[in-house]
Amino acid sequence: MSSSNCTRPSGRTPTQLRPISISRAFTKHAEGSVLIAFGDTKVLCTASVLEKVPPHKKGSGEGWVTAEYGMLPRATHTRSDREAARGKQSGRTQEIQRLIGRAMRSVFDLKVLGERTIHLDCDVLQADGGTRTAAITGAYVAARDAINTLLDSGALKSDPIIDSVAAISVGIYQGVPVLDLDYPEDSSCDTDMNVVMTGKGGMIEVQGTAEGAAFSRDELNALIDLAQEGIRDLTQLQKEAFK
Amino acid sequence: MSSSNCTRPSGRTPTQLRPISISRAFTKHAEGSVLIAFGDTKVLCTASVLEKVPPHKKGSGEGWVTAEYGMLPRATHTRSDREAARGKQSGRTQEIQRLIGRAMRSVFDLKVLGERTIHLDCDVLQADGGTRTAAITGAYVAARDAINTLLDSGALKSDPIIDSVAAISVGIYQGVPVLDLDYPEDSSCDTDMNVVMTGKGGMIEVQGTAEGAAFSRDELNALIDLAQEGIRDLTQLQKEAFK
Amino acid sequence: MSSSNCTRPSGRTPTQLRPISISRAFTKHAEGSVLIAFGDTKVLCTASVLEKVPPHKKGSGEGWVTAEYGMLPRATHTRSDREAARGKQSGRTQEIQRLIGRAMRSVFDLKVLGERTIHLDCDVLQADGGTRTAAITGAYVAARDAINTLLDSGALKSDPIIDSVAAISVGIYQGVPVLDLDYPEDSSCDTDMNVVMTGKGGMIEVQGTAEGAAFSRDELNALIDLAQEGIRDLTQLQKEAFK
């Protein structure tokens, strides 16, 4: 595993993120609205405050945080069917939106939130690999904005967000662990891992999958090292977005 | 019907369009990709070239042009359910996408297009009234770009597009015919009409609906006069987008 | 646009309606039940009184009027799939039933109706063009009957119906504006327009579509002139049905 002989299609070094941009207030109606770009991957993340909770939380005094994910039909190289027209969300879509929801709930104190829901919608406008990690990283910023409106208005007295959260992908590309896979890497790498961590460095999700050959324990360790570094950078960029 | 005592919420004169912007190549994968804004209404229109046709055109030597429409859940003031999650498109969505498809086919010579499909996807990122008229106006530009790629590559020898097409809404607001309704006007006006016309001035669709009181023949005439003017301007803006 | 050289397949003059018949109390359970025939187009329109309202009207003190539309599978030349078996209503079906609902609500004072629903079901037993205009014209008669039962029983003290409503199609067939298109005309005409008007002559809906070539402003005017005449006749026939 030497990074010397790896040539990433983008010319990035193995440990280099794509250019990241985080634009707040991208649309005007949502309480939080963020366009996040991880290179050519662009995801619109909105956070809506709903003054109701799902049935399993009714009367509990606790709130809920949930997420939905979608991809515009031509966000990708070739057009995909529109899920609304097909009449159901794919297994992939459901898997991703469940992941985003769990990630966001991991930094919320639902008691402090009170009986309301923060509903995150992550819609991919353009896809180039890493849409779920961009979605989580952007959704946090949108949720932060939505909560700030509640704090500003006095609807919330104290802050239900206990930490920030961000996500990044890592993988073994041509034998080398690399950070933040873009589509050309993602579609040809051997192992693909998504890591979700909090701003304080706690691990929330580790999802590694051998796409071709199995991976070793050493490779696993190297990938997680890389992800930890990447998330430190993303956490910093999330902070800067609020300046 | 005097325009003197009408105060539009936006401060516009009765015959004034909202600021219109047309941004081509907004996303990178689609053969045509246009972000069109009618004021705060923002619709992403992509045109995809598919080298196949629906069953009813197979073997006919003719192509097809079709459209799908969607609205991001938080494009609106309050969050709407995601149609993919609900498992079906609403009647409103289907009505709009059928309208867009008819409008686009009205300016296509399907024989010249040959056995391929131009699939238009119009997704509303932010809604403030007039999403269907913005969608039609933007979809034309996206389709034009997609066809240009086919002409440039030699896949098409001659141009299947026979005219441009654009659309605008008009309505009776506080007793006065006004052009290009925004959301505050749309939700409180008496009559709402969408007009689709070609660049050469031919009428493609006229859809007028009395929301409250019925409208008179004179009002109908005044509204169509107004729409004709508005579409002349939109046609000009479509041309300028290609400069 | 001269009517001299137009030969309608049915031998009718351009301004001639098909034979219209309106049979009340066609079935026995519904509060209003009308079989309406526009020539060979036969639609069974029932009006049901439901002592409940949809969620958006609950507690408002207002009622609701809504419509559903269906076509028996073999109402047409070739058998169509049964929508119940396919598991969803087509876009065309939804578009039509939304149109019928709007048309009916345009002549109802929902406050006077009180918190109940008039549910109109328009089912096409035999189709030969103009099913939606027959449906609207017949649904009004069924609704009138249903309201009369409520007035007779004392459930309603005053009449929530403020005007009658009827609809007709017009189109440009072989260059000539003609009234009340039958199927052979409908499937080959250039422009097709459906007009909904009240008994007092107010316009409720104008939906004109260029099927082939675009239409001109003069043609639009001629078509609406023709529709106004046709609806005057239909309004008279609706009145006679109650004698």
Place this chain on the structure above:
Amino acid sequence: MSSSNCTRPSGRTPTQLRPISISRAFTKHAEGSVLIAFGDTKVLCTASVLEKVPPHKKGSGEGWVTAEYGMLPRATHTRSDREAARGKQSGRTQEIQRLIGRAMRSVFDLKVLGERTIHLDCDVLQADGGTRTAAITGAYVAARDAINTLLDSGALKSDPIIDSVAAISVGIYQGVPVLDLDYPEDSSCDTDMNVVMTGKGGMIEVQGTAEGAAFSRDELNALIDLAQEGIRDLTQLQKEAFK
């Protein structure tokens, strides 16, 4: 079980059918179109000839006969949801249409029919008990008409129909076996049985259900005796419909 003390709500004797009418060519497009009335139960049965077969018959040289059943929403005392709007057919609907299909296939020689489908649509316009038995009895007449058109045109050289088929309900009402239950009887009887037989007297289906108390072997025998008589009469009426 004495018939002396049974008073049927309709005043009929225990062995008396309701007035039966069979109107052929009720609608104009279908190859067979029959409105059948068993008293106030009215079912429109159409038979469509489709020059294709379902996958399991492709290339077999054999045809197929199938049926679909529907009920207009206000065919009943209180409005039922429209199955097309709900997005699925009820278990009851599917059970009935499967029964009709089996009954019709029992009198067809699918080899003689050749690779085409006879698709029967049975739509209840008005319901007053016994819709499935009326549907089977009427569907046979519609199928007979459809096959006759194929024989007349020469598309078929010999007749694929080997017998007629009809159906009737019987039940124990107030302790007495009665023929052809109407709705008031059906909804309060203890045992309800539907019997399908051919014109030559062969039994095709016997479906008996205890609604309240269980029934005895003697009651079963009495009910089937009654059904045999009823079907003999229906067979005669089917023959007369062709005169």
Place this chain on the structure above:
Amino acid sequence: MSSSNCTRPSGRTPTQLRPISISRAFTKHAEGSVLIAFGDTKVLCTASVLEKVPPHKKGSGEGWVTAEYGMLPRATHTRSDREAARGKQSGRTQEIQRLIGRAMRSVFDLKVLGERTIHLDCDVLQADGGTRTAAITGAYVAARDAINTLLDSGALKSDPIIDSVAAISVGIYQGVPVLDLDYPEDSSCDTDMNVVMTGKGGMIEVQGTAEGAAFSRDELNALIDLAQEGIRDLTQLQKEAFK
């Protein structure tokens, strides 16, 4: 109809049941859980006590008994599609689960049950003919166990079950009436009948279908004789299962 020349594929005599086994407490969570085998047909029947009733029973003081039926995809010779993946239950499935539900309700006094539901789930692990009759016979035992838990806990003061219920199939195989059809017989017999009876001998359901040729009244009688004997044996086996 002589039984002398009939050779059943299994070597059984015409009046012989397959080996029947009834295993209670097969799984641990359900209030009643029975694995029933009719030869190679194996059905897991669970009875769940739910402290709620469907809408039509709310506030009635009465309970409800209902059933659902499923078949594991590879319970059969060739794999069937999973109904959950296809998104709907087949007509056959719905027909069977409605039959099971009716059979079970026939031996319940819903007033004594009180406002709770006994929900029976019958899932076929291995199919070899007769799954619906095994399901009914096993579901009774599961329901009995579930009710016993309610009686034991004092939740019920008196027993809502008024009789036992069981079911068996009979058919004409090679001209001979035979009991308890297995798959090879079922798929090639002329007439197939399912009979449901109570332990006291009352008839609940008789469903006979001519698969090929019609059947005669004599054959019907012979089949029911046979079924009565078979159900007597099943009733005895149900009793023994509780020893």
Place this chain on the structure above:
Amino acid sequence: MSSSNCTRPSGRTPTQLRPISISRAFTKHAEGSVLIAFGDTKVLCTASVLEKVPPHKKGSGEGWVTAEYGMLPRATHTRSDREAARGKQSGRTQEIQRLIGRAMRSVFDLKVLGERTIHLDCDVLQADGGTRTAAITGAYVAARDAINTLLDSGALKSDPIIDSVAAISVGIYQGVPVLDLDYPEDSSCDTDMNVVMTGKGGMIEVQGTAEGAAFSRDELNALIDLAQEGIRDLTQLQKEAFK
């Protein structure tokens, strides 16, 4: 993280698996049929050989391996809705069946398999935590059996299975890393991880989720150590099942 003060509800030591049993040929129709038990979790895994491939593999010369997962409604403490009745599979179900499919494909050489599909069905008869890991471990044995039938019959000349595969869950329960979580542990543990590995020790999937507090890198390492041990044992038990 000391194991001294952890008391597992089952009394197991932190590194102890539940009793595992693997019963081959559990049902008779499938080419592979395995009932696997991880303690009280019981999953029926069948492998079906289908002589067809999904569209994306047609003509590729390669085969496909896929999986579906289901849970009987009363496999759990309280009854869950039947997915076939609800009309769709939950996100959880889809996530699990996608995981099983990926795990199985990781040990298959699809070229050697040839254009056929191994379809794995994993149906949970009784659930007590760890259903997905039991399903993967059992599905491998079923697939192995199905491939053996193809090798035995000569349909396959060489073995497409390149390694075995098994899965286990690990988690932090009361501060201690424990192996093979049962339901009481699963529902109250802080971190839950599923690990899939091959018989040769290659890692296929690592899916760790913080349920409550985030987990540290050290905890991650300890959990993976534990999982590696557990999978070594499961691999041994899979081998023994074939003796």
